[in-house]
Amino acid sequence: MPPRNPDSDKILDFVVNKGNGIKGLVDTGIESVPELYILSVEERLEASKVVPEESIPVIDVSDWDDPQVTESICQAASKWGFFQIINHGVPLEVLYAVKEAAHGFFGLPNEERNKYWIGNSPTDTVTLKTSFVPQVEAVLEWKDYLTFRYVAGDQDPSALWPPVCKDQVVEYMKRAEPVIRKLLEVLLKGLKVKEIDKAREFTLMANPIVNLNYYPRCPNPDLTAGVRPHSDISTITVLLQDDNGGLYVRATDDDSWIHVPPVDGALVINIGDILQIMSNDRYKSIEHRVVANGSKNRVSVPIFVNPGPDAVFGPLPEVLENGERPLYKEVLFSDYFKYFFSKKHEGKKTMDFAKI
Numbered sequence: 001m002p003p004r005n006p007d008s009d010k011i012l013d014f015v016v017n018k019g020n021g022i023k024g025l026v027d028t029g030i031e032s033v034p035e036l037y038i039l040s041v042e043e044r045l046e047a048s049k050v051v052p053e054e055s056i057p058v059i060d061v062s063d064w065d066d067p068q069v070t071e072s073i074c075q076a077a078s079k080w081g082f083f084q085i086i087n088h089g090v091p092l093e094v095l096y097a098v099k100e101a102a103h104g105f106f107g108l109p110n111e112e113r114n115k116y117w118i119g120n121s122p123t124d125t126v127t128l129k130t131s132f133v134p135q136v137e138a139v140l141e142w143k144d145y146l147t148f149r150y151v152a153g154d155q156d157p158s159a160l161w162p163p164v165c166k167d168q169v170v171e172y173m174k175r176a177e178p179v180i181r182k183l184l185e186v187l188l189k190g191l192k193v194k195e196i197d198k199a200r201e202f203t204l205m206a207n208p209i210v211n212l213n214y215y216p217r218c219p220n221p222d223l224t225a226g227v228r229p230h231s232d233i234s235t236i237t238v239l240l241q242d243d244n245g246g247l248y249v250r251a252t253d254d255d256s257w258i259h260v261p262p263v264d265g266a267l268v269i270n271i272g273d274i275l276q277i278m279s280n281d282r283y284k285s286i287e288h289r290v291v292a293n294g295s296k297n298r299v300s301v302p303i304f305v306n307p308g309p310d311a312v313f314g315p316l317p318e319v320l321e322n323g324e325r326p327l328y329k330e331v332l333f334s335d336y337f338k339y340f341f342s343k344k345h346e347g348k349k350t351m352d353f354a355k356i
């Protein structure tokens with residue numbers, strides 16, 4: 001990494017080492033984006049690259065048994081890798097409450113948030129972080145996030161979670177679980193898997209991670225990244241966004257970007273790398289990125305539906321049954337996870353790790 005200027009070093013120390021996050025920095029009253037957060041021109045999202053006429057499908061899932069619904073889901077997973085669902089059964093109040101809880105947590109005084117900063121937290125099932133991997137990023141991302149890990153078999157992982165948001169996260173997760181199960185059932189049926197048995201369940205969804213993402217108001221969002229282009233490593237991700245917008249997904253031409261408009265009450269679903277690998281590329285784990293907001297604090301709440309750490313995944317036998325060549329090898333999830341977190345967000349590069 002090239003040497004940084006002394007100002008950037010000071011900011012890095014304040015934001016990362018002292019655990020104040022980008023929220024803490026914005027609270028000091030900065031009026032411009034510091035150099036540490038300024039992307040090279042090539043990395044910025046150029047307005048001309050956004051195609052306003054395109055949009056990802058919005059699917060009404062009030063009847064999961066309707067063949068049209070299941071077909072739309074599998075088609076969207078193959079073509080776009082991204083879709084929104086409405087009438088999914090998670091009550092609106094639960095969605096509002098978890099977004100409010102995110103504002104509640106990040107609205108706490110610095111020293112209260114800092115109790116959960118990575119390294120300080122009373123439990124490794126909840127950690128507060130900033131950017132993505134600030135140790136290896138020359139330019140940081142304009143985002144702090146509180147990560148909740150659900151560990152299989154843990155009686156009550158939430159006992160030491162922050163009181164200001166714990167109940168809302170637990171309730172949201174509880175209500176989202178049946179939706180996750182349904183989505184995976186439909187998507188796996190589309191790959192000729194008849195039933196999700198215990199072993200498959202472990203590989204598909206044993207260790208979900210919930211994040212409360214916080215993108216504080218940014219003096220010049222065009223210069224910086226809320227999140228750089230990346231694909232998720234999950235099987236699927238269920239994302240709740242607020243009404244600010246700012247999420248963009250790679251268009252099918254692989255060059256331009258499509259905005260994901262906020263739809264009240266909807267959940268944004270995307271296919272992650274693992275399901276792309278399991279499907280031997282039938283489903284697509286699409287790159288996406290976030291631009292922070294110039295006037296408001298933005299929150300989002302993704303659930304990354306992940307395998308257990310010692311799960312091994314690769315193209316499914318059902319998919320290869322007709323003699324199709326596997327495009328990926330078998331990979332241990334914890335190895336894939338470590339590789340993802342060893343570098344900055346870099347498009348779909350993590351998938352090279354599993355390619356044959």
Ligand SMILES: O=C(O)CCC(=O)C(=O)O
Pocket residue numbers: 211213227232239241246247288289290299300302
């Ligand atoms: O904030 C968002 O809308 C998306 C965040 C995201 O892509 C991620 O956390 O992986």
Ligand SMILES: [Fe+2]
Pocket residue numbers: 230231232288
């Ligand atoms: Fe993502």
